[in-house]
Amino acid sequence: MNEAALTAASRRTAGKTRSAKKIIAPLLLYPLLLLTALVCLGPFLWLLSTALKTGDNVYAFPPQFIPNPITFDNFIEVFNIMPLWHYIGNTVYMTALGVGLNLLFCTITAYPLARISFPGRNFLFYTIVSTMILPNAAGMIVNFILINKFGLYNTMLGVVLPSAISVFNIFLLRQAFITIPNDMEHSARVDGAGEFRIFLVIMLPMIRPAVATVLIFDFMAFWNSLIWPVIVFDDQNKYPLGPALQYLNGTLAYNFPYIAAGTIISILPIIVIFLILQKQFINGMVGAVKG
Amino acid sequence: MAASKEMRRRYRFAYLLLTPGVILLLVFTFYPIIYGLPLAFTNYSAVDTTKWVGLKNFDKAFHDPDFWISLKNSLLYVIVVPVIQLISILMAIMVNNKLRFVNFFRVAYFVPVVTSMVAAAIAWKWVFEEQGILNYFLQTLGIISNPISFMAEPELALYGVMCVTVWKGLGYYMMIYLAGLQSIPSELQEAAKIDGAGWLQVVWRITIPLLMPFVLLCSLMSVMGAIRVFDEIFVMHGPKGDPVSSTLVTSVYTYKLAFQDFNFGYSAAVGLVVSLLIMIFTILLFRYTRKGGLSYYE
Numbered sequence: 001m002n003e004a005a006l007t008a009a010s011r012r013t014a015g016k017t018r019s020a021k022k023i024i025a026p027l028l029l030y031p032l033l034l035l036t037a038l039v040c041l042g043p044f045l046w047l048l049s050t051a052l053k054t055g056d057n058v059y060a061f062p063p064q065f066i067p068n069p070i071t072f073d074n075f076i077e078v079f080n081i082m083p084l085w086h087y088i089g090n091t092v093y094m095t096a097l098g099v100g101l102n103l104l105f106c107t108i109t110a111y112p113l114a115r116i117s118f119p120g121r122n123f124l125f126y127t128i129v130s131t132m133i134l135p136n137a138a139g140m141i142v143n144f145i146l147i148n149k150f151g152l153y154n155t156m157l158g159v160v161l162p163s164a165i166s167v168f169n170i171f172l173l174r175q176a177f178i179t180i181p182n183d184m185e186h187s188a189r190v191d192g193a194g195e196f197r198i199f200l201v202i203m204l205p206m207i208r209p210a211v212a213t214v215l216i217f218d219f220m221a222f223w224n225s226l227i228w229p230v231i232v233f234d235d236q237n238k239y240p241l242g243p244a245l246q247y248l249n250g251t252l253a254y255n256f257p258y259i260a261a262g263t264i265i266s267i268l269p270i271i272v273i274f275l276i277l278q279k280q281f282i283n284g285m286v287g288a289v290k291g
Numbered sequence: 292m293a294a295s296k297e298m299r300r301r302y303r304f305a306y307l308l309l310t311p312g313v314i315l316l317l318v319f320t321f322y323p324i325i326y327g328l329p330l331a332f333t334n335y336s337a338v339d340t341t342k343w344v345g346l347k348n349f350d351k352a353f354h355d356p357d358f359w360i361s362l363k364n365s366l367l368y369v370i371v372v373p374v375i376q377l378i379s380i381l382m383a384i385m386v387n388n389k390l391r392f393v394n395f396f397r398v399a400y401f402v403p404v405v406t407s408m409v410a411a412a413i414a415w416k417w418v419f420e421e422q423g424i425l426n427y428f429l430q431t432l433g434i435i436s437n438p439i440s441f442m443a444e445p446e447l448a449l450y451g452v453m454c455v456t457v458w459k460g461l462g463y464y465m466m467i468y469l470a471g472l473q474s475i476p477s478e479l480q481e482a483a484k485i486d487g488a489g490w491l492q493v494v495w496r497i498t499i500p501l502l503m504p505f506v507l508l509c510s511l512m513s514v515m516g517a518i519r520v521f522d523e524i525f526v527m528h529g530p531k532g533d534p535v536s537s538t539l540v541t542s543v544y545t546y547k548l549a550f551q552d553f554n555f556g557y558s559a560a561v562g563l564v565v566s567l568l569i570m571i572f573t574i575l576l577f578r579y580t581r582k583g584g585l586s587y588y589e
Contacts, residue, residue, distance in 0.1 A: 121305075138328075
């Protein structure tokens with residue numbers, strides 16, 4: 001009885017402090033959360049503010065945080081001084097080709113490694129995975145030499161092909177294929193489905209979350225790629241957005257509002273896609289890390 | 292016998308599916324790893340006929356001041372690791388609370404992760420300008436009296452780039468730590484609280500130790516990332532690591548040697564040294580954490 005009263009009392013005080021914490025903790029937390037959000041978004045907000053300013057106000061000191069007057073001229077003008085639509089087109093083409101090829105090659109490689117116990121499977125799998133640990137010192141150089149030898153210098157295929165397959169994605173998709181219960185496969189086989197049909201119609205839809213994760217990460221990687229397109233493309237007309245902006249940044253350093261506007265335009269698609277798919281994005285990332 | 296025929300058909304299907312991917316891997320992953328090694332012992336370049344030169348490239352690196360500067364800067368760059376890990380753990384603890392709008396904050400913190408490094412670097416360049424926002428804040432707070440050109444100052448430039456790396460990585464690691472925090476059974480923390488442990492004690496004695504496997508993983512990833520850092524330096528300071536090589540790191544130097552000087556053999560040799568460095572770091576980190584962190588789960 002004594003003991004019961006004691007736990008009840010301790011529970012009461014615990015309850016009291018918890019309700020006090022319910023008020024105090026948010027009071028401390030929200031300013032911290034807001035401050036952190038400001039640091040994370042700040043540079044982009046500052047860039048956006050700059051992109052919306054008229055020429056005179058850009059270099060004003062003290063700086064103008066909220067542009068007055070607001071102008072969209074920089075966003076229009078940047079399309080006139082550089083063929084931005086053209087670069088956006090290049091980027092969309094590169095991203096679509098890259099993501100498409102990567103998804104195709106990684107799924108068809110991961111599937112047999114997960115579901116068919118052919119001779120030499122484990123050896124093949126461990127050999128593939130071991131490349132993730134080995135240092136790839138001259139990877140970029142050798143790939144550049146290869147792309148030249150294949151006659152793919154200055155072509156989109158030359159940009160995309162070296163990353164058309166990724167060991168990490170194979171690993172991720174294989175894990176997903178393994179978790180599918182065998183019964184699914186058996187019943188399909190009893191119903192007379194062929195190997196290819198089982199793969200495409202039964203198994204592939206079952207690992208949608210993993211496919212979505214790979215898709216999102218590939219999209220991000222290809223859309224944001226910088227250095228490899230610079231190496232492969234001789235012709236600046238073929239550049240995607242990243243290198244094009246980098247080039248603009250070098251040649252137009254005197255007119256920052258244009259660069260700011262171009263940069264904002266370049267990140268809009270990925271921000272929009274991120275906001276739409278944020279749940280998948282974050283779950284996918286967490287899942288990828290946990291394995 | 293029918294079964295084995297069936298099996299053979301399945302094997303054939305497996306090999307059919309595997310062929311394109313394996314060919315791609317052989318060409319663009321295995322071949323570069325295998326061929327990259329001997330490349331470091333040749334004088335492969337745009338001008339000379341290719342010859343085996345033995346250890347000459349490594350000897351050259353040994354006497355090359357730019358190589359030493361880049362190596363020093365790359366090693367110095369590893370100080371971003373504890374900074375990123377500490378702040379992102381704190382961020383994860385903050386957004387692990389059941390608060391209103393917490394999802395908004397999680398998303399906001401992740402925005403730098405998804406945007407391109409080119410965009411991030413351009414944004415930060417503008418923050419660091421003499422007329423930039425950072426100078427304004429520092430002057431308003433009375434910390435400095437005259438604006439500093441953060442990008443042009445050789446003593447400051449590298450730290451400026453580090454800020455960008457930290458800023459862009461925080462959201463990524465925060466998400467991993469958030470996943471880690473949510474995998475810790477809440478009974479442990481509840482029990483400690485009932486026993487009278489304060490918030491800080493719970494974090495220090497229970498949360499952080501249980502988070503150790505995640506700390507190991509994240510530290511490993513960010514050490515490798517720090518030694519390989521490229522995009523932010525390339526975009527903000529160019530292939531020479533301006534001003535006066537103060538931001539030159541090994542990966543940028545390798546790029547410059549290969550794709551500006553077309554000195555592929557020497558570049559491969561420098562790259563090999565960096566790879567060995569990363570391997571050593573990895574092994575050390577694993578060894579250290581096997582004694583400490585990981586044992587919690589063994």
